[in-house]
Amino acid sequence: MKNRLKVLRAERDWTQADLANALDVSRQTAxxxxxxxxDPSLPLAFKIARLFxxxxxxxxFDDPP
Amino acid sequence: MTDSKHNETICxxxxxxxxxxxxLWTLAWVASTAFxxxxxxxxxxxxxxxxxxxxxxxxxxxxxxxxxxxxHLSNIDELQRKxxxxxxxxxxxxxxxxxxxxxxxxxxxxxxxxxEINHLxxxxxxTYIIATLIGNKKYQ
Numbered sequence: 062m063k064n065r066l067k068v069l070r071a072e073r074d075w076t077q078a079d080l081a082n083a084l085d086v087s088r089q090t091a092x093x094x095x096x097x098x099x100d101p102s103l104p105l106a107f108k109i110a111r112l113f114x115x116x117x118x119x120x121x122f123d124d125p126p
Numbered sequence: 127m128t129d130s131k132h133n134e135t136i137c138x139x140x141x142x143x144x145x146x147x148x149x150l151w152t153l154a155w156v157a158s159t160a161f162x163x164x165x166x167x168x169x170x171x172x173x174x175x176x177x178x179x180x181x182x183x184x185x186x187x188x189x190x191x192x193x194x195x196x197x198h199l200s201n202i203d204e205l206q207r208k209x210x211x212x213x214x215x216x217x218x219x220x221x222x223x224x225x226x227x228x229x230x231x232x233x234x235x236x237x238x239x240x241x242e243i244n245h246l247x248x249x250x251x252x253t254y255i256i257a258t259l260i261g262n263k264k265y266q
Binding site: 085086087089090092093094098099101102105 | 202203204205206208262264265266
């Protein structure tokens with residue numbers, strides 16, 4: 062699954078540590094989600110959406126096979 | 127986002143506390159294992175009453191260690207939990223398959239000594255460490 066986390070984070074001038082703290086996850090987790098290596102759970106995806114005040118589907122989108 | 131350093135410190139402190147508690151209970155359980163084994167031989171000369179007390183203590187510490195481990199798992203974030211659970215899953219599989227195969231070795235006369243549980247525990251510990259390292263590397 063791809064995402065726009067890096068862009069959204071950069072727009073707000075946040076570091077990965079800032080994002081990790083806001084989501085209450087480790088920096089490793091924030092980095093893995095941002096790079097698309099790890100798909101977050103639905104609760105975490107909604108938490109991310111709330112943080113950026115955007116719908117989930119505007120942050121995460123399907124990676125076609 | 128100005129207090130991110132402060133939050134990160136609190137988060138790290140919480141993780142350190144959990145890790146410390148887990149290490150402490152694991153150490154207590156390992157010590158009770160040694161106490162049970164060597165206490166019977168060198169301290170109370172295999173008197174059943176003392177052995178039973180030591181055994182109950184050992185089992186109680188083991189139960190406490192499991193509970194602390196469960197608490198530790200619930201306190202870490204979902205990626206860390208996945209890495210840990212994957213490592214545990216691989217360790218369980220390796221332990222089961224290698225354990226049964228190892229036990230058969232003597233039956234089918236491929237080894238002359240009796241298989242020891244210690245060897246299996248060492249294999250499982252090494253497997254868990256390697257699986258955790260690989261998991262962390264994968265999600266870096």
